[in-house]
Amino acid sequence: MSGQDLVVIGNGMVGQRFVDALRARDPQGRWRVTVLAEEGRPAYDRVRLSAYFDGVSEDELNVHTPHDGVRLRLGEPATAIDRARRVVTTAVGEYGYDALVLATGSYPFVPPVPGADLPGVFVYRTLDDLAAIRAYARGRRVGAVIGGGLLGLEAANALRLLGLSTDVVEFAPRLMPVQVDQAGGAMLRRYVEELGVRTHLGVATTAIRAGADGAVDALELSDGRVVDAELVVVAAGIRPRDELARAAGLPLGPRGGVLVDETCRSADVHVWAVGECAAVDGTCHGLVAPGYATAEVVADRLVGGAATFPGADTATKLKLLGVDVASFGDAHGTTEGCLDVTFTDPATRVYAKLVLSDDAQTLLGGVLVGDASAYPTLRASVGGPLPAAPLALLAPDGGGADAGALPATAQVCSCNAVTRGDVDDAIAGGCADVPALKACTRAGTSCGSCVPMLKQLLDAAGVAQSSALCEHFDVSRRELFEIVRVRGIRTFSRLVAEHGRGRGCDICKPVVASILASLGSGHVLDGEQASLQDTNDHFLANLQRDGSYSVVPRIPGGEITPEKLIVIGEVARDFQLYTKITGGQRIDLFGARVEQLPQIWRRLVDAGFESGHAYGKALRTVKSCVGETWCRYGVQDSVGLAVALELRYRGLRAPHKLKSAVSGCARECAEARSKDFGIIATETGWNLYVGGNGGFRPRHADLFATDLSTEALIRLIDRFLMYYIRTADRLQRTAGWIEAMDGGLDHLRAVIVDDSLGLCADLDAAMARHVASYSDEWRDVLDDPERLRRYTSFVNAPDVPDPSITFAVERGQPVPARALTTTRPEPADTRRQPVSLGLPEVRR
Amino acid sequence: MSHTITLDWTAVCPLDRLEPNRGAAALVDGVQVALFHTVDGLFAIDNRDPVSGAYVLSRGIVGSRGGVPTVASPLHKQVYDLRTGECLDLPGMAVARHDTRCHDGIVEVRLRREG
Numbered sequence: 001m002s003g004q005d006l007v008v009i010g011n012g013m014v015g016q017r018f019v020d021a022l023r024a025r026d027p028q029g030r031w032r033v034t035v036l037a038e039e040g041r042p043a044y045d046r047v048r049l050s051a052y053f054d055g056v057s058e059d060e061l062n063v064h065t066p067h068d069g070v071r072l073r074l075g076e077p078a079t080a081i082d083r084a085r086r087v088v089t090t091a092v093g094e095y096g097y098d099a100l101v102l103a104t105g106s107y108p109f110v111p112p113v114p115g116a117d118l119p120g121v122f123v124y125r126t127l128d129d130l131a132a133i134r135a136y137a138r139g140r141r142v143g144a145v146i147g148g149g150l151l152g153l154e155a156a157n158a159l160r161l162l163g164l165s166t167d168v169v170e171f172a173p174r175l176m177p178v179q180v181d182q183a184g185g186a187m188l189r190r191y192v193e194e195l196g197v198r199t200h201l202g203v204a205t206t207a208i209r210a211g212a213d214g215a216v217d218a219l220e221l222s223d224g225r226v227v228d229a230e231l232v233v234v235a236a237g238i239r240p241r242d243e244l245a246r247a248a249g250l251p252l253g254p255r256g257g258v259l260v261d262e263t264c265r266s267a268d269v270h271v272w273a274v275g276e277c278a279a280v281d282g283t284c285h286g287l288v289a290p291g292y293a294t295a296e297v298v299a300d301r302l303v304g305g306a307a308t309f310p311g312a313d314t315a316t317k318l319k320l321l322g323v324d325v326a327s328f329g330d331a332h333g334t335t336e337g338c339l340d341v342t343f344t345d346p347a348t349r350v351y352a353k354l355v356l357s358d359d360a361q362t363l364l365g366g367v368l369v370g371d372a373s374a375y376p377t378l379r380a381s382v383g384g385p386l387p388a389a390p391l392a393l394l395a396p397d398g399g400g401a402d403a404g405a406l407p408a409t410a411q412v413c414s415c416n417a418v419t420r421g422d423v424d425d426a427i428a429g430g431c432a433d434v435p436a437l438k439a440c441t442r443a444g445t446s447c448g449s450c451v452p453m454l455k456q457l458l459d460a461a462g463v464a465q466s467s468a469l470c471e472h473f474d475v476s477r478r479e480l481f482e483i484v485r486v487r488g489i490r491t492f493s494r495l496v497a498e499h500g501r502g503r504g505c506d507i508c509k510p511v512v513a514s515i516l517a518s519l520g521s522g523h524v525l526d527g528e529q530a531s532l533q534d535t536n537d538h539f540l541a542n543l544q545r546d547g548s549y550s551v552v553p554r555i556p557g558g559e560i561t562p563e564k565l566i567v568i569g570e571v572a573r574d575f576q577l578y579t580k581i582t583g584g585q586r587i588d589l590f591g592a593r594v595e596q597l598p599q600i601w602r603r604l605v606d607a608g609f610e611s612g613h614a615y616g617k618a619l620r621t622v623k624s625c626v627g628e629t630w631c632r633y634g635v636q637d638s639v640g641l642a643v644a645l646e647l648r649y650r651g652l653r654a655p656h657k658l659k660s661a662v663s664g665c666a667r668e669c670a671e672a673r674s675k676d677f678g679i680i681a682t683e684t685g686w687n688l689y690v691g692g693n694g695g696f697r698p699r700h701a702d703l704f705a706t707d708l709s710t711e712a713l714i715r716l717i718d719r720f721l722m723y724y725i726r727t728a729d730r731l732q733r734t735a736g737w738i739e740a741m742d743g744g745l746d747h748l749r750a751v752i753v754d755d756s757l758g759l760c761a762d763l764d765a766a767m768a769r770h771v772a773s774y775s776d777e778w779r780d781v782l783d784d785p786e787r788l789r790r791y792t793s794f795v796n797a798p799d800v801p802d803p804s805i806t807f808a809v810e811r812g813q814p815v816p817a818r819a820l821t822t823t824r825p826e827p828a829d830t831r832r833q834p835v836s837l838g839l840p841e842v843r844r
Numbered sequence: 845m846s847h848t849i850t851l852d853w854t855a856v857c858p859l860d861r862l863e864p865n866r867g868a869a870a871l872v873d874g875v876q877v878a879l880f881h882t883v884d885g886l887f888a889i890d891n892r893d894p895v896s897g898a899y900v901l902s903r904g905i906v907g908s909r910g911g912v913p914t915v916a917s918p919l920h921k922q923v924y925d926l927r928t929g930e931c932l933d934l935p936g937m938a939v940a941r942h943d944t945r946c947h948d949g950i951v952e953v954r955l956r957r958e959g
Binding site: 471472504505506508530531532533534535538543545790793794795796797800802 | 856861862864868869871879882892899900903904905907908909911913916919921
């Protein structure tokens with residue numbers, strides 16, 4: 001079959017999803033696809049649009065995936081459809097089609113009030129809109145939002161973050177009228193007003209007034225009040241973009257939108273519609289999930305499938321202005337004879353409502369405000385029996401909402417369509433913990449809200465999730481930390497005698513060494529502590545595969561003087577060390593024998609260096625870009641901050657290694673978002689990101705706090721690190737630690753920003769102790785003959801260097817000479833053979 | 845390649861030269877020996893890690909597994925029985941063990957070569 005032409009009008013989230021879905025189903029590329037996009041940028045995540053004000057960049061919002069055989073014409077909107085000739089026209093040319101998919105989305109509805117076109121009045125739909133709002137807000141004090149729905153409240157929060165005092169005007173008698181009921185709306189209003197956002201409910205905006213400069217100045221309301229507003233955002237709903245279809249003579253829905261049937265096909269067999277512009281059986285859906293469903297239907301149909309629109313799932317869970325709000329199923333109780341069970345707690349400010357069938361046996365829907373922790377279980381139970389007694393389900397924390405009571409068909413992870421049955425099968429197949437379930441079923445890998453349910457399902461299946469550290473301790477690292485801290489234990493032998501068994505091992509000993517170091521127990525090689533350390537911490541250098549060590553002098557922030565650079569060169573030359581620049585802006589010197597280590601450190605210490613932790617579960621480096629001192633884009637002194645942070649946290653022992661970086665502007669040259677704690681400069685301060693890492697499972701750090709002063713930034717990092725050190729499991733990096741935390745990033749914020757556990761003073765003091773007690777571990781060894789005795793080749797032949805360490809020369813530098821034996825399946829003949837790169841041979 | 849087998853005890857160092865619950869390397873008739881002084885006694889095995897070929901076992905962490913005194917290779921953490929040299933993680937893998945004792949405060953080693 002020869003190729004056919006497909007034109008897609010629109011490159012929003014749904015248009016993009018459609019192309020992705022089609023490409024997945026049409027690997028031979030039967031369809032040649034042209035996408036015509038009105039905006040100048042490819043598809044981005046409009047659901048997370050407001051994250052733009054939290055410092056999330058355009059790039060991060062991008063959801064566009066390029067595909068072979070798909071032409072994307074950005075900034076080239078379709079202007080007409082000629083159905084007779086099957087041609088779409090743009091300002092540039094014509095595109096013939098065998099199939100046409102309309103994915104034109106919606107436009108913001110602006111009520112026809114006088115002044116709606118004044119300067120300073122905005123809508124809230126595109127990144128350009130948000131950029132314009134941000135630019136206009138600068139230097140202004142008061143703003144207002146017309147519309148108190150989901151988008152209106154997001155816009156109100158955006159204005160708040162831009163420093164504007166904000167009013168919200170909503171025509172309905174409550175906020176978020178579509179999603180919540182009157183009582184839920186009242187609870188939501190209390191939260192919103194507490195944040196300083198004033199609400200005006202049950203009133204219309206009758207006019208938008210201009211000031212002396214001709215720009216917007218105030219809103220006039222239907223009750224006669226006047227609200228000052230130097231900036232107005234209109235978020236009064238959306239309307240489908242159906243003007244092309246209308247002009248082409250296609251039938252529309254009763255309230256607009258391209259009328260399509262359950263296969264998403266219009267009255268013209270060659271024309272389909274997806275997303276917000278489609279009126280499926282007459283109804284337009286303004287949420288992304290039903291939009292995605294239409295995209296999948298059309299993609300399936302275009303390759304000969306028989307998919308139909310499954311009905312719209314309007315369940316919503318979101319956090320608006322810091323408040324959890326969820327709505328699912330028949331939230332407003334419109335089913336004949338249905339019953340309500342409501343729960344209101346003014347003290348904790350939690351509101352919840354369940355809508356039940358007339359026999360109170362079947363859950364039909366519900367509303368949650370203030371605490372939506374029961375949402376995943378409840379949503380999965382809609383249409384089935386209640387998983388527990390209603391009051392138990394509604395109690396704060398969803399204590400009674402146990403996933404163990406769900407039927408096998410209930411959807412546990414709605415992002416990836418994983419049912420309880422799928423999870424149970426995976427558990428039966430051997431998945432014994434949440435990470436295994438994630439890898440096997442994909443449940444919990446998108447929004448993560450179902451992770452608590454995964455734990456409950458593991459419990460329900462009787463899978464004991466042992467937290468024992470090893471055979472010597474039955475408790476986890478976190479519990480061990482508390483035991484050591486509270487009981488004041490300072491030796492491994494006492495700890496294992498009182499709280500464990502046996503002699504310890506290579507798992508628990510380094511853990512205990514790390515805990516003791518975190519609690520300020522002197523030099524890591526003091527007394528019995530020395531016997532607990534991994535070989536790297538025992539010799540304060542990095543063991544290499546041939547038994548030699550590498551030394552990495554500390555170069556805080558990657559800043560180094562020419563004199564010091566020369567010293568490193570001289571040391572490397574004199575000890576014949578292989579020299580390599582690392583990824584952490586340091587210089588690694590390889591091939592040092594054990595007995596050479598103190599001699600090398602002596603040279604470094606004398607030149608004003610200390611050696612550095614390129615090993616161990618400790619702070620490694622704080623990378624930086626050059627920052628505002630030199631860079632014409634830089635807005636803060638990133639090097640200065642990186643140096644200060646590296647010096648502050650050096651020597652800090654942790655459950656896993658810690659990496660950091662500081663970028664001097666949003667261009668992010670220091671790659672701070674791949675670090676455990678990354679800092680990116682803003683015009684007014686610093687944004688802090690946490691939980692990033694490279695390595696085996698790369699992860700970008702999440703934005704934690706914005707526009708911090710240097711002092712506030714350091715205080716937050718202090719607490720972040722100390723809380724991590726106290727509560728993480730062994731070898732759990734900050735990313736996994738946050739992911740595993742009940743409540744995730746919000747919980748972390750509550751603990752270290754709002755001090756919800758009353759721990760902050762303690763964490764601050766612990767970090768102050770660390771900073772005050774830091775001393776150069778390598779110099780301390782040089783100053784102590786007892787410790788120095790360790791650095792000998794042979795206890796009975798200290799003058800004989802280890803004969804097994806020998807070197808060959810490769811690219812002008814020493815490298816291990818020995819062909820090391822190995823039991824790994826590595827063909828010996830590939831080892832250290834010249835590799836042909838197909839380059840011409842260079843003759844000297 | 846073969847080593848001369850010593851039938852006699854070789855004095856290595858004073859006992860207090862060995863760090864408790866840690867290893868040290870010694871050179872006995874050209875053979876690298878890893879010596880350990882643990883709460884369970886004195887042990888001597890080959891210093892060569894048979895998995896990597898590097899001479900590093902003396903730098904591993906000592907401990908116990910199910911009551912057996914052990915050392916873990918510092919390179920890739922395989923655990924060896926200090927009494928027999930047998931690897932507890934990789935069946936069939938082992939290092940040579942040697943005799944060791946403390947005589948008048950001096951640690952002595954007698955090499956063993958089997959097979």
